[in-house]
Amino acid sequence: MLRYALLRLLGAIPTLLLVIVLAFLMVHAAPGGPFDAERALPAEIEANIAAAYHLDEPLYQQFVRYLKGLVQGDLGPSYRYRDHTVSELIATAFPLSLKLGAMAMLLALIVGVAAGSLAALRRNTLSDRVLMMLAMTGISIPVFVIAPVLVLFLAVRLQWLPAGWSGNEGAARFLLPVIALALPQIAYIARLTRASMIDVLASDFVRTARAQGLGTAAIVRYHALKPAMLPVLSYLGPAIAAILTGSVVVEEIFGIPGLGQFFVRGALNRDYTLVLGIVIFYATLVVLLNLVVDILYGAIDPRIRRR
Amino acid sequence: MVSGGILAGIVVVAILGPLISPHDYLQTNFDALLQRPTLSGARLFGTDDLGRDLFVRAMLGVQVTIVVAIVASIVSLVIGVAYGAIAGYVGGRVDAVMMRFVDTLYALPFIFFVILLMVAFERNFLLIFVAIGAINWLDMARIVRGQTLSLREREFVEAARLTGVSTLRIIFRHIAPNLLGVVIVYVTLTIPQAILVESFLSFLGLGIQEPQTSLGGLVDAGVNQMEGASWMLLIPAGLLAIVLLCFNFLGDAMRDVFDARNPR
Numbered sequence: 001m002l003r004y005a006l007l008r009l010l011g012a013i014p015t016l017l018l019v020i021v022l023a024f025l026m027v028h029a030a031p032g033g034p035f036d037a038e039r040a041l042p043a044e045i046e047a048n049i050a051a052a053y054h055l056d057e058p059l060y061q062q063f064v065r066y067l068k069g070l071v072q073g074d075l076g077p078s079y080r081y082r083d084h085t086v087s088e089l090i091a092t093a094f095p096l097s098l099k100l101g102a103m104a105m106l107l108a109l110i111v112g113v114a115a116g117s118l119a120a121l122r123r124n125t126l127s128d129r130v131l132m133m134l135a136m137t138g139i140s141i142p143v144f145v146i147a148p149v150l151v152l153f154l155a156v157r158l159q160w161l162p163a164g165w166s167g168n169e170g171a172a173r174f175l176l177p178v179i180a181l182a183l184p185q186i187a188y189i190a191r192l193t194r195a196s197m198i199d200v201l202a203s204d205f206v207r208t209a210r211a212q213g214l215g216t217a218a219i220v221r222y223h224a225l226k227p228a229m230l231p232v233l234s235y236l237g238p239a240i241a242a243i244l245t246g247s248v249v250v251e252e253i254f255g256i257p258g259l260g261q262f263f264v265r266g267a268l269n270r271d272y273t274l275v276l277g278i279v280i281f282y283a284t285l286v287v288l289l290n291l292v293v294d295i296l297y298g299a300i301d302p303r304i305r306r307r
Numbered sequence: 308m309v310s311g312g313i314l315a316g317i318v319v320v321a322i323l324g325p326l327i328s329p330h331d332y333l334q335t336n337f338d339a340l341l342q343r344p345t346l347s348g349a350r351l352f353g354t355d356d357l358g359r360d361l362f363v364r365a366m367l368g369v370q371v372t373i374v375v376a377i378v379a380s381i382v383s384l385v386i387g388v389a390y391g392a393i394a395g396y397v398g399g400r401v402d403a404v405m406m407r408f409v410d411t412l413y414a415l416p417f418i419f420f421v422i423l424l425m426v427a428f429e430r431n432f433l434l435i436f437v438a439i440g441a442i443n444w445l446d447m448a449r450i451v452r453g454q455t456l457s458l459r460e461r462e463f464v465e466a467a468r469l470t471g472v473s474t475l476r477i478i479f480r481h482i483a484p485n486l487l488g489v490v491i492v493y494v495t496l497t498i499p500q501a502i503l504v505e506s507f508l509s510f511l512g513l514g515i516q517e518p519q520t521s522l523g524g525l526v527d528a529g530v531n532q533m534e535g536a537s538w539m540l541l542i543p544a545g546l547l548a549i550v551l552l553c554f555n556f557l558g559d560a561m562r563d564v565f566d567a568r569n570p571r
Contacts, residue, residue, distance in 0.1 A: 014411070015411045015415075018411065019415060022420065023420065023423060026420070026423050026424055026427050027423065027426075027427050029427065136552070136555060136556070136559075137548075137552060139555065140499065140548065140551040140552040140554075140555045141547075141548045141551060141552070142503050142506065142507065142547070142551070144506070144507065144510045144523070144526060144527075145526060145544045145547055145548055148526070148529070148530045148533060148540055148544065149540070149541070149544055151533070152533050152537055152540060152541070156533065156534055156537075241416045244416055245416060245418050245419075245507075248511070249507070249510065249511070252511065253530060263419075263422075264511055266426075267422050267423075267425065267426045267511070267513060268511075268512060268513070270426055272426070272427070275422070275423060275426050276423070278419075279419045279420065279422075279423050282416055282419050283415055283416060283419065286415065286416050287415075
């Protein structure tokens with residue numbers, strides 16, 4: 001098991017390097033510099049700025065410098081937030097995004113698995129059809145459509161929940177963003193669970209359990225749930241990436257000062273180092289979380305490890 | 308089939324609507340700011356905060372969204388088919404390395420790289436097409452490779468090889484046309500994904516730039532006006548949802564018909 005985990009960890013290194021090289025090159029291939037202003041600066045000042053940010057060095061030297069910093073957790077200075085390093089900005093903004101994402105993920109897993117199992121048990125009944133219709137809708141409609149519509153009806157019209165982030169206290173302000181973030185994932189997980197639960201319920205060991213007189217609830221709980229969860233588990237990787245992407249939009253809509261908001265601001269302000277740093281951070285996060293999912297998968301299903 | 312009909316209807320209206328309407332997508336009218344939609348009057352969907360006719364703008368948005376999605380899907384189709392067919396046909400170590408690369412890319416949150424691209428370069432239509440197409444080719448490559456692996460062993464390919472046709476020619480003249488059925492199914496499933504990415508970018512202000520617009524951009528504008536003018540949000544949001552739903556249902560239905568390996 002340990003060997004399997006270590007091998008997986010080693011396998012992630014080339015991916016991360018590819019990410020860093022790709023992102024670095026994209027930013028540095030950009031026409032025009034980050035300090036291009038409306039008014040042309042005197043040549044000496046431009047040279048000074050370039051020297052201060054090491055922009056006068058050849059590209060490979062800049063890359064080596066960046067990589068060295070990266071290993072030590074230093075992502076360089078932000079071009080716009082002058083007094084902060086990119087690492088500082090990420091460290092302040094990320095915890096909030098993490099909280100939001102983790103809550104959304106938990107909600108998606110609980111509701112998605114419950115709805116999917118229910119649909120599988122009542123296969124081809126009205127409740128199954130309705131649930132799957134809802135799931136298809138949930139998959140099709142993007143977060144940035146769901147979120148504002150939820151805000152419009154639940155917060156602006158009915159005034160049940162707070163619409164924004166600032167000026168509100170307590171847990172209630174988490175409710176709408178987390179729901180908006182979780183809905184598409186609920187839909188996806190429900191569909192996956194339904195399909196695999198139907199497969200598992202048709203298998204021999206479930207028939208045996210039923211022949212022994214076990215009730216449906218006990219069969220699902222003790223026999224069917226675990227094998228039916230495998231496809232859901234392997235979907236967790238893409239789900240994490242999707243929640244990360246969704247958080248960018250949700251934070252923008254609700255005005256939540258998380259990492260996603262910094263990312264969008266950085267992108268609109270052309271804060272190259274900040275955007276580069278956040279992309280590398282996000283990619284690393286996704287790759288590492290995928291790794292955790294892989295290892296979990298290996299732990300639950302021993303057949304995977306031997307390959 | 309119903310979804311296909313709805314889609315066709317929306318496309319026809321989106322093309323004809325702006326031609327018939329007396330209003331223009333650019334023309335601002337400060338005497339008619341934020342007018343409510345009326346069924347009887349000339350402003351079917353009302354106007355926006357600059358007095359521009361929302362019906363014409365929404366239809367323009369549908370046009371842009373669908374054009375971007377189709378072109379992006381073609382880009383992903385070309386990359387995916389070429390990549391998958393080469394990997395599948397050549398096989399062996401080349402195949403292993405090429406598919407390992409695809410696996411690696413699968414793990415990345417691609418959308419962030421697209422945003423990076425948008426930041427680094429001038430935002431233009433072409434770049435959006437290419438960027439969106441470039442992130443959607445992975446599934447296509449996998450499916451095409453699988454199909455090619457089985458096609459490779461068929462007699463007509465063997466015959467071509469024996470008569471001395473070059474490898475590249477076999478791949479593009481003999482293998483690629485036979486992939487058509489599968490490819491068409493997956494293109495219908497790629498289109499909604501491309502729409503999603505494009506509207507996501509436009510929503511964040513990184514995609515299609517004003518005064519041009521797309522459904523994502525209109526939703527973004529609607530969010531800012533939602534308290535006073537909910538139609539500015541609900542109309543484009545509803546249109547986007549309907550278009551996406553129809554494409555997804557259509558894709559699902561086509562997969563059920565064409566793809567026997569994936570029974571539901």
